[in-house]
Amino acid sequence: MDTNKINKIYLQDIEKCYGDKRVLDNIDLSVSTGELCALVGPSGCGKSTLLRLILGQEPPTKGNIIIEGSPVSFPDHNRGIIFQKYSLFPHLSVLENVLLGKRLSSGRWWLPWPKNNEWLDEAMAYLEQVRLSDAINKFPYELSGGMQQRVAIAQALIMKPPVLLMDEPFGALDPDTREDLQLFLLDLWETEKLTIFFITHDLEEACFVGSRLLVLSQYYSDDRGESYNVNRGGKIVADYQLESVVSSTEIKQNTNFKDFISTVREEGFEPRVRQHVRDFNLHHPDSFQTLTAEENRVHN
Amino acid sequence: MKHPMFLGLHAKPPKLLKRLLMLLPFIILISMYLYASHLRLTDNPHDKLLPSISSMLQAINRVAFEEDRRTGEFLLWTDTLSSLTRLLYGVSFAFFTALIISLYMGLYRGIESLLSAFVIFISMVPPLAILPILFISLGVGEIAKIALIFIGTFPILTRDIFLAVKQIPQQQIVKSLTLGASSAAIIYRIILPQILPRAINSVRLVLGGGWLFLIAAEAIASTDGLGYRIFLVRRYLAMDIIIPYVLWITLLGFCFDFLLRKLNFLLFPWSEEKNQ
Numbered sequence: 001m002d003t004n005k006i007n008k009i010y011l012q013d014i015e016k017c018y019g020d021k022r023v024l025d026n027i028d029l030s031v032s033t034g035e036l037c038a039l040v041g042p043s044g045c046g047k048s049t050l051l052r053l054i055l056g057q058e059p060p061t062k063g064n065i066i067i068e069g070s071p072v073s074f075p076d077h078n079r080g081i082i083f084q085k086y087s088l089f090p091h092l093s094v095l096e097n098v099l100l101g102k103r104l105s106s107g108r109w110w111l112p113w114p115k116n117n118e119w120l121d122e123a124m125a126y127l128e129q130v131r132l133s134d135a136i137n138k139f140p141y142e143l144s145g146g147m148q149q150r151v152a153i154a155q156a157l158i159m160k161p162p163v164l165l166m167d168e169p170f171g172a173l174d175p176d177t178r179e180d181l182q183l184f185l186l187d188l189w190e191t192e193k194l195t196i197f198f199i200t201h202d203l204e205e206a207c208f209v210g211s212r213l214l215v216l217s218q219y220y221s222d223d224r225g226e227s228y229n230v231n232r233g234g235k236i237v238a239d240y241q242l243e244s245v246v247s248s249t250e251i252k253q254n255t256n257f258k259d260f261i262s263t264v265r266e267e268g269f270e271p272r273v274r275q276h277v278r279d280f281n282l283h284h285p286d287s288f289q290t291l292t293a294e295e296n297r298v299h300n
Numbered sequence: 301m302k303h304p305m306f307l308g309l310h311a312k313p314p315k316l317l318k319r320l321l322m323l324l325p326f327i328i329l330i331s332m333y334l335y336a337s338h339l340r341l342t343d344n345p346h347d348k349l350l351p352s353i354s355s356m357l358q359a360i361n362r363v364a365f366e367e368d369r370r371t372g373e374f375l376l377w378t379d380t381l382s383s384l385t386r387l388l389y390g391v392s393f394a395f396f397t398a399l400i401i402s403l404y405m406g407l408y409r410g411i412e413s414l415l416s417a418f419v420i421f422i423s424m425v426p427p428l429a430i431l432p433i434l435f436i437s438l439g440v441g442e443i444a445k446i447a448l449i450f451i452g453t454f455p456i457l458t459r460d461i462f463l464a465v466k467q468i469p470q471q472q473i474v475k476s477l478t479l480g481a482s483s484a485a486i487i488y489r490i491i492l493p494q495i496l497p498r499a500i501n502s503v504r505l506v507l508g509g510g511w512l513f514l515i516a517a518e519a520i521a522s523t524d525g526l527g528y529r530i531f532l533v534r535r536y537l538a539m540d541i542i543i544p545y546v547l548w549i550t551l552l553g554f555c556f557d558f559l560l561r562k563l564n565f566l567l568f569p570w571s572e573e574k575n576q
Binding site: 091 | 478
């Protein structure tokens with residue numbers, strides 16, 4: 001199918017159950033080339049499960065997952081991944097961490113570290129891009145959290161994966177570093193024309209970095225009345241193109257952006273899911289933590 | 301606010317006091333020995349139970365720097381050499397076997413199911429209780445002694461290293477797979493280097509047990525070795541040899557422990573920092 005080629009990630013009617021518990025329900029999604037697709041949702045809505053399915057750590061109970069035209073079986077070099085923690089290997093220096101993919105995938109992993117200049121140049125180019133070319137001999141424990149995540153980005157990019165998956169990559173960072181890295185990621189995405197699937201629990205972050213916003217939630221009201229059901233799997237309840245909003249890396253300073261966030265928070269993404277956002281806040285006061293902090297800052 | 305020097309939760313002993321405190325138990329032990337030895341020797345100058353320092357020095361001189369009349373060897377050194385050879389063989393075999401088995405057990409669920417109960421079972425067998433079986437089946441030569449050290453240390457090493465492998469976050473394995481790694485590459489380039497520091501620490505822990513099994517084996521059937529000598533001269537109540545031998549073994553153990561710790565620090569600087 002041609003659409004599969006254009007679509008980097010193609011999820012077809014995915015359902016995932018653990019025993020009787022349904023975690024994901026009826027997920028249909030296609031992420032096309034060049035999108036920065038941000039998936040947001042409250043804790044426990046199945047974000048991590050969806051990520052595990054896309055990575056191939058677990059098979060879906062029902063449905064197909066197709067990455068770049070080929071079905072997913074196990075984790076492989078077809079998708080890069082950046083986790084919140086443990087993204088780097090503590091026993092390797094920064095340069096070795098970045099070179100690791102080259103070495104492991106070359107099939108000559110048992111040889112000592114190569115003095116291969118092509119690889120070295122490539123790694124240095126990526127390290128320059130993440131602004132770490134002067135820290136190449138340091139070990140991960142010597143780096144700050146933000147630097148570690150930048151190394152992780154270079155480490156994933158050197159494999160030139162068709163899709164870059166990011167699982168709360170900036171979740172453990174302090175707000176300033178976080179903002180810095182969000183801008184950095186947007187810059188990188190624009191210049192490198194990457195396809196990124198970005199998972200976060202922070203609505204503001206999702207709106208900020210995403211070119212497309214997806215909300216995954218187990219709280220939705222498809223029928224009037226009984227809107228909550230314990231055994232209800234997470235569903236994509238909103239799918240929103242943000243390209244018109246996020247067009248440059250200076251958007252965060254823009255007052256329109258703050259307005260946009262508060263509109264989204266107050267009214268939902270579209271009339272169909274307006275109810276959803278209210279329910280969301282009602283039942284998960286912690287879900288949009290950063291947003292509340294931001295709001296407090298404005299009020300004070 | 302003044303911190304107390306020695307007692308209490310908030311105590312911060314100054315450097316010099318720390319050194320003194322460290323030495324204090326040793327000084328007390330030695331002076332108690334000297335006093336007791338003096339008491340017994342004034343009572344009976346031929347007493348053998350608590351020999352004086354000078355007679356111990358004479359004994360050391362005899363075993364370390366004079367050829368033995370019967371064999372023409374320097375006893376202390378030949379004993380040390382043969383004991384250390386056995387210990388080295390036993391512990392290294394145990395180390396490498398444990399490393400391989402625990403790597404595969406920790407990474408492959410199938411192998412874990414196959415072996416984990418068995419390894420726990422083996423680790424419960426008291427090694428000294430099967431010493432007779434070893435001597436009967438393997439003979440009284442070197443192999444039986446090395447086997448005893450192996451059986452005594454290998455299960456503990458395996459269990460400890462296995463736990464270290466299990467502690468490696470699953471994310472790292474997924475990450476390596478997305479970097480194009482084969483399972484062999486993951487084992488030998490990702491997991492192994494990360495558990496080596498912990499594995500060397502495990503060796504430090506089991507070395508004590510290793511000495512125990514070594515001396516037990518030598519005491520029962522041997523013609524040389526530190527344990528053999530101690531149990532040989534026991535018949536003549538030669539405390540002037542036994543005590544220096546025990547101190548020598550302790551010193552050797554202490555040195556190995558120190559060297560392994562230094563080795564860990566030199567080879568894996570990232571590991572020491574990580575643990576802080």
